[in-house]
Structure formats: C-alpha cells, structure tokens
Amino acid sequence: MSLLRAEWTKFRSVRGWVLSSVAAVLMILLFPVTGLSGGAPEETAEVPTGPDGEPVASAYYFVRRTLSGNGQLTVEVTGLSTLRGTPWAKAGLLITTSPEPGARYAAVMITRDHGVRMQHDYLHDRPGPAGGTHWLRLTRSGAVVTGEASADGTHWSIVDTVRLPELATTVEAGLFVAAPPRAEGLGTATDVATATFTNVVSTGRWATVQPDGDPREAGGSPSDDGDESAPRVDGGAAPDGSGDRGTDTKGGTITSSAGETGTSAGGAGSDSEGDRRDAGAGRKARAVADGWTGEQVGAETAGFGGYPPGMSGGFTLAGHEFTVTGTGDLGPAVRSEMPFGATIGELLAGTFPAMVVIVVAATLMWTTEYRYGLIRSTLAVGPHRVRVLAAKAAVFGGVTFVTTLAATAVAIPVWSSLARGLSVYLFPAGTEVLFRVAAGTAAVLAGVGVLALGAGVILRRSATAVTAVVTVTVLPYLLALIPFVPGPMAQWLTRVTPAAAMAVQQTLIRYPQVDSVYTPTNGYYPLSPWGGLTVLGAWTVVVLAVAAVLLRRRDA
Missing domain, CATH: 2.60.120 (Jelly Rolls)
Structure with a gap:
C-alpha cells in the first residue's frame, strides 16, 4: 500500500501527467463535433422498424x-x-x-x-x-x-x-x-x-x-x-x-388469363426510358391481373x-x-445498405486521439525517471523493482479507467441526443450494450496505457516507446478503417493486434442470413467484444512480463 500511495502522490504532483488525463477526457467528449453532420429531416429516408424495434x-x-x-x-x-x-x-x-x-x-x-x-x-x-x-x-x-x-x-x-x-x-x-x-x-x-x-x-x-x-x-x-x-x-x-387488365411498374403491359392486355401507368403504349428509370428508382405502382x-x-x-x-x-x-x-x-438492416447512419462507437471517435495522449503519458511516467535520474530514488523507496512497476501500472491504469469511464458515460447520451437532433440515423443499442461500450472503452484505454508503461521500461526512450506502442495499437485500427484495405487484411489486423480490443465498441450484429460487407469499416469486427479485449490483455501481460524481467536484470 505504501508503494501505491507513493505513486499516487507522485502522479498528482506532476502537472503534465494530470493534464494528460484531462486532455484524454476532453478528446472523448469533444472530438465527435469535428465529423458529425446531418441532413434536413425531409431529406432523410424512412428506416423501417421491425416488431422488436430493430432497423x-x-x-x-x-x-x-x-x-x-x-x-x-x-x-x-x-x-x-x-x-x-x-x-x-x-x-x-x-x-x-x-x-x-x-x-x-x-x-x-x-x-x-x-x-x-x-x-x-x-x-x-x-x-x-x-x-x-x-x-x-x-x-x-x-x-x-x-x-x-x-x-x-x-x-x-x-x-x-x-x-x-x-x-x-x-x-x-x-x-x-x-x-x-x-x-x-x-x-x-x-x-x-x-x-x-x-x-x-x-x-x-x-x-x-x-x-x-x-x-x-x-x-x-x-x-x-x-x-x-x-x-x-x-x-x-x-x-x-x-x-382482367393490369399494368406493371415499368409502364409496359400485363397479359391476363384471357389474353387481353392493359395500358401502362405512363399512358397507352408508353414504355420510354424515362418511365423505366422512374420505376427502377422505386416509384410505387400497382399491377392487377x-x-x-x-x-x-x-x-x-x-x-x-x-x-x-x-x-x-x-x-x-x-x-x-x-x-x-x-x-x-x-x-x-446492415450497415453497407445504410451508410448514412451512425453507430455508438462512431460517437466515441475521440477514443483514438485520447489513446495517443495516454500512450505518451504512460511512457513518460517511466522514461522521465531514467532521463532525470529519479529512478534511483524511486527504487530506493521500493527496493522490489517488480512491485514498483506493478504500483505504477495500477495507479496509471486505475486513473485512466475511472476518468475515461466518466467521459464515455457522459459522451454517449449527449452525442446520441445531438446526432438525432441533426437527423443522423443512430443504430439502436440496448442499455446493456451501452454499458459494455462505455466500460469496455475505458478498459481498452487503461490497458493500452499499462502496455505503454511496460514498453517504456523495455525501451527506456520516450520517442521509441511511443512510436512502438502507437504502431501496434492505433495504426492497425486506422488501417483497418480505410475502405480500400482488402477485407482479409482488415480482419487480420483487428484479430491479432491490440487493435482487436476496439471490438468492445461494436453494436452491430452479423446475421448469417444476410450477405454483406462485414468489415471494421462498416462496424463489424472478427472477434466478439470480450474476445477482442482478451487479445489486448494478452499483449499487455506479455509486455509487462518482459519489462519485469529486464527491470530485475538491468542497472538503474
């Protein structure tokens, strides 16, 4: 407990670390304003709702x-x-x-x-x-x-x-x-x-x-x-x-059982390209026979x-x-057929800039002690080096989880209301799903922060550690979101890298009876939410284990 109190006191006393937590919260709360837009209500087509309230x-x-x-x-x-x-x-x-x-x-x-x-x-x-x-x-x-x-x-x-x-x-x-x-x-x-x-x-x-x-x-x-x-x-x-006589929707004719024909809806004998195009676009017409x-x-x-x-x-x-x-x-309904809609995960677009801020702060939490020679004082207070690492990870991970959970809990209802006010169709999600998205996003950011802390121990240099962590966490997901990246590559990137954890923000369901483009670009992930979080957890455990071994063998 003494190590935890010492690390908590140190965290509060370093202004840059506190500001990094504030910056991450602001990213989550404010970032969606840069990309959220809608259309006039009269321009928004109807999204049918099924008996269970689903699109x-x-x-x-x-x-x-x-x-x-x-x-x-x-x-x-x-x-x-x-x-x-x-x-x-x-x-x-x-x-x-x-x-x-x-x-x-x-x-x-x-x-x-x-x-x-x-x-x-x-x-x-x-x-x-x-x-x-x-x-x-x-x-x-x-x-x-x-x-x-x-x-x-x-x-x-x-x-x-x-x-x-x-x-x-x-x-x-x-x-x-x-x-x-x-x-x-x-x-x-x-x-x-x-x-x-x-x-x-x-x-x-x-x-x-x-x-x-x-x-x-x-x-x-x-x-x-x-x-x-x-x-x-x-x-x-x-x-x-x-x-009986009847008309078809393209302005042609329907042959009845008696062999008679009826004139088209567009006028007798009318079968112009314009009539066919109107019908093809969905003009509601009836035929009777x-x-x-x-x-x-x-x-x-x-x-x-x-x-x-x-x-x-x-x-x-x-x-x-x-x-x-x-x-x-x-x-x-599937996302590829309603690209104008938005998901809850997209309202948390600030997760990515917040993640970069957290990665920088986490690596600096350890590398600055090496840069300014403070690591000797830290290890003097707590001679058990692995316990010191565990205390830092617990403090940083705990602070990140609590602050970002509060941010997501506020951002989701606020941005959902604003999106609907802008006539942006929002794919529905139940209360349990919303809780999972909020808590899962906070867990992802905390996990990435702890992973970055371990990388700082291993690499000791801030720039190198930040680059390495961003490369394996943020970059794979951004690549998977590019529409021109082949589907198999996008699936692989969000299956084996820490970016797999972003599946916690998934609110769309893949249905076997609907053939569509099920890729991260459209909001579909290859792993389940908790499966993706497990991948991040495995990466974090491995990095911390390597960091602990090196910390015990290296000189301060």
Missing part, C-alpha cells in the same frame, strides 16, 4: 390477395434467376399483417444458394429440407403460420411453425420475390431476381381485386353458402369469367437501392404461370 430491410415485390380468417396457399416454384447471382435471392409465399415496411410477416421460400428457408419478423431464419424441393405451402390458423416444403407436391415436410402475435383476422398473402444487393469486393451491387410460379392453389376466403378496383370474395362466404374451404386454382379465368395485386413494397425506404437502369419490378400471368421480378430484401 430492418423491408423491400420486395409482392403479388398478393387478401385472406380473411384461416387459409392456405400452395405453389410450385419452377425457376429462380438473378442478374448478379446473389446467394440470398429468394422467391416464395408470404403472409403479412400489412404490405407496409416493417410489418410482421412469415414466409417460406426457395433461395438461390441456401435452399428452402422459413423466415419471419426479419430476424428469424430456419433451414428446410435439402435437395430438389420446388413446392411450397403456407398455412394460416389463427396467429399460427406453418411453412411446408415438398419435392413432388404430395409428400410434405414442415419447415417451421411460427406465431405472429396480434395477427389480424384479415391479412395479405401471396407470392414474393426479393434480391438483396450482392457483396462484391469492398461494396455491394444491386441485384434483381425473376421467379416463375405455377400450380397456385388457395383455400379459404380470399378477396380478389377486379379491374374496377372493387374487392370481391372468391371461395364463397357464410352469407352465400359458398364453401370457403374448397381449393381454388389461380391463373385461370377470373371468378366472374372476365379477363386475375384478382392479384402486385407492387414493390418498401420502394421509398432507406437502404432500398432500386432497380438497375432499364429494369423494373412487375409480374405477368400467362395461363397458370406467374412470372415475378423484384429486388430488395426482408431481414435485418
């Missing part, structure tokens, strides 16, 4: 009808192709409370490279049977939705059964197609998928949309003694025997990249076959 991607082409009560929909997916080969391109059946972004849903689907899946409410994903599956079935019974798959349309396997709380009596259900952006190199590229569906069979009370826009029920109702459980094969003649309504959901949401030039979403119906083209995704 989600909710964009897809939906060919739907309205289902009242319980019902079932069966389909055979005979083809799925994409422009760029996105692995998670998907086509299948979907039921939702509303065709609005962020609404609850359940879907069974066939994907390009990941087989049959059952997904619901954006975060949940369950694989289905492997190999040769083309048939899908979705059954609604109250709030319970069951997804099934089959290779022959006769023998069925349940993929998953999910419960959608507060599912209304009347829901929207039908065919959907989505194509998430494909991860290519350092970024992503918009993709488009086209799927063909046939043998669409529905049971239950389904409302159809007629050319005049009036909904009518198919399958009967209690008032007219119809059998609502009788299956209906879609893609044939409309219930009243008439051929044989009682089915088709539209691009989520066209105006943040993260929706639209369609490539000359392409657009839509569907056609010829005989019993639907052909549906769409883009977008249903799943958790």
Whole structure:
C-alpha cells in the first residue's frame, strides 16, 4: 500500500501527467463535433422498424390477395434467376399483417444458394429440407403460420411453425420475390431476381381485386353458402369469367388469363426510358391481373437501392404461370445498405486521439525517471523493482479507467441526443450494450496505457516507446478503417493486434442470413467484444512480463 500511495502522490504532483488525463477526457467528449453532420429531416429516408424495434430491410415485390380468417396457399416454384447471382435471392409465399415496411410477416421460400428457408419478423431464419424441393405451402390458423416444403407436391415436410402475435383476422398473402444487393469486393451491387410460379392453389376466403378496383370474395362466404374451404386454382379465368387488365411498374403491359392486355401507368403504349428509370428508382405502382395485386413494397425506404437502369419490378400471368421480378430484401438492416447512419462507437471517435495522449503519458511516467535520474530514488523507496512497476501500472491504469469511464458515460447520451437532433440515423443499442461500450472503452484505454508503461521500461526512450506502442495499437485500427484495405487484411489486423480490443465498441450484429460487407469499416469486427479485449490483455501481460524481467536484470 505504501508503494501505491507513493505513486499516487507522485502522479498528482506532476502537472503534465494530470493534464494528460484531462486532455484524454476532453478528446472523448469533444472530438465527435469535428465529423458529425446531418441532413434536413425531409431529406432523410424512412428506416423501417421491425416488431422488436430493430432497423430492418423491408423491400420486395409482392403479388398478393387478401385472406380473411384461416387459409392456405400452395405453389410450385419452377425457376429462380438473378442478374448478379446473389446467394440470398429468394422467391416464395408470404403472409403479412400489412404490405407496409416493417410489418410482421412469415414466409417460406426457395433461395438461390441456401435452399428452402422459413423466415419471419426479419430476424428469424430456419433451414428446410435439402435437395430438389420446388413446392411450397403456407398455412394460416389463427396467429399460427406453418411453412411446408415438398419435392413432388404430395409428400410434405414442415419447415417451421411460427406465431405472429396480434395477427389480424384479415391479412395479405401471396407470392414474393426479393434480391438483396450482392457483396462484391469492398461494396455491394444491386441485384434483381425473376421467379416463375405455377400450380397456385388457395383455400379459404380470399378477396380478389377486379379491374374496377372493387374487392370481391372468391371461395364463397357464410352469407352465400359458398364453401370457403374448397381449393381454388389461380391463373385461370377470373371468378366472374372476365379477363382482367393490369399494368406493371415499368409502364409496359400485363397479359391476363384471357389474353387481353392493359395500358401502362405512363399512358397507352408508353414504355420510354424515362418511365423505366422512374420505376427502377422505386416509384410505387400497382399491377392487377386475375384478382392479384402486385407492387414493390418498401420502394421509398432507406437502404432500398432500386432497380438497375432499364429494369423494373412487375409480374405477368400467362395461363397458370406467374412470372415475378423484384429486388430488395426482408431481414435485418446492415450497415453497407445504410451508410448514412451512425453507430455508438462512431460517437466515441475521440477514443483514438485520447489513446495517443495516454500512450505518451504512460511512457513518460517511466522514461522521465531514467532521463532525470529519479529512478534511483524511486527504487530506493521500493527496493522490489517488480512491485514498483506493478504500483505504477495500477495507479496509471486505475486513473485512466475511472476518468475515461466518466467521459464515455457522459459522451454517449449527449452525442446520441445531438446526432438525432441533426437527423443522423443512430443504430439502436440496448442499455446493456451501452454499458459494455462505455466500460469496455475505458478498459481498452487503461490497458493500452499499462502496455505503454511496460514498453517504456523495455525501451527506456520516450520517442521509441511511443512510436512502438502507437504502431501496434492505433495504426492497425486506422488501417483497418480505410475502405480500400482488402477485407482479409482488415480482419487480420483487428484479430491479432491490440487493435482487436476496439471490438468492445461494436453494436452491430452479423446475421448469417444476410450477405454483406462485414468489415471494421462498416462496424463489424472478427472477434466478439470480450474476445477482442482478451487479445489486448494478452499483449499487455506479455509486455509487462518482459519489462519485469529486464527491470530485475538491468542497472538503474
């Protein structure tokens, strides 16, 4: 204890060391002001929020009808192709409370490279049977939705059964197609998928949309003694025997079951490049054919990249076959699709200049004693050299942890509020995550300070020690943040160097069902927060051990 008191007294009495702690705190509190900016609220696109309050991607082409009560929909997916080969391109059946972004849903689907899946409410994903599956079935019974798959349309396997709380009596259900952006190199590229569906069979009370826009029920109702459980094969003649007309989103035509065509939304015969470009950018338009309504959901949401030039979403119906083209995704939102957003870790950008200040102060705490010959007096008070080193490390590490913890605890809520006031979208984080970020950041700075103290003992020269510590702590992380650094190198730098500890500031989650650019540049680290902190701890222990050995063998 006497050594700790002596080192604490010495720390307080040296004005430069105290000022270094103050400077580190100010860096954390004030540094974000240099880079934080926002836009006018009216210029900020909507970020859909899922049922659990998380940001989600909710964009897809939906060919739907309205289902009242319980019902079932069966389909055979005979083809799925994409422009760029996105692995998670998907086509299948979907039921939702509303065709609005962020609404609850359940879907069974066939994907390009990941087989049959059952997904619901954006975060949940369950694989289905492997190999040769083309048939899908979705059954609604109250709030319970069951997804099934089959290779022959006769023998069925349940993929998953999910419960959608507060599912209304009347829901929207039908065919959907989505194509998430494909991860290519350092970024992503918009993709488009086209799927063909046939043998669409529905049971239950389904409302159809007629050319005049009036909904009518198919399958009967209690008032007219119809059998609502009788299956209906879609893609044939409309219930009243008439051929339906409809428009697609690119201003072309849709062929109805009767072989008639309708004029485009842009005017009769209009199919100009300008019309296609507007639709590709996400203009909300509807198409109607044989009682089915088709539209691009989520066209105006943040993260929706639209369609490539000359392409657009839509569907056609010829005989019993639907052909549906769409883009977008249903799943958790990822950073690469919302680069305008900010994370809690980015609000603590002052961590890096604060780290440099702490490294300088920690090395000087030991090297100045060698420079001015004070080391002999220090060792005279405490002849056990390793204990002296431990006392200095405890004092400096403790002071750094306490002061920077206070700084991060203030900076996070203050800068979060300011960011929202500037219309900067802030990725949400729970209370436990915020506590981990604050305490973890303080632990990282304290650990780096102790590591720098050990480096000062080993190298004895301030400039050399500071350069060495900055090279292995700050520099690797800054390199990993450069967008042009290859992903594998960025992953390696934040896995084996002390910079791995910055994973404590990670608030984003990597989801296996979303293909994206998961790099430190976008806020994703290869190690878990505590795994990264362990790497820094290992470096610090090794450096202190070497310092202790050299301290015992060297002359003062």
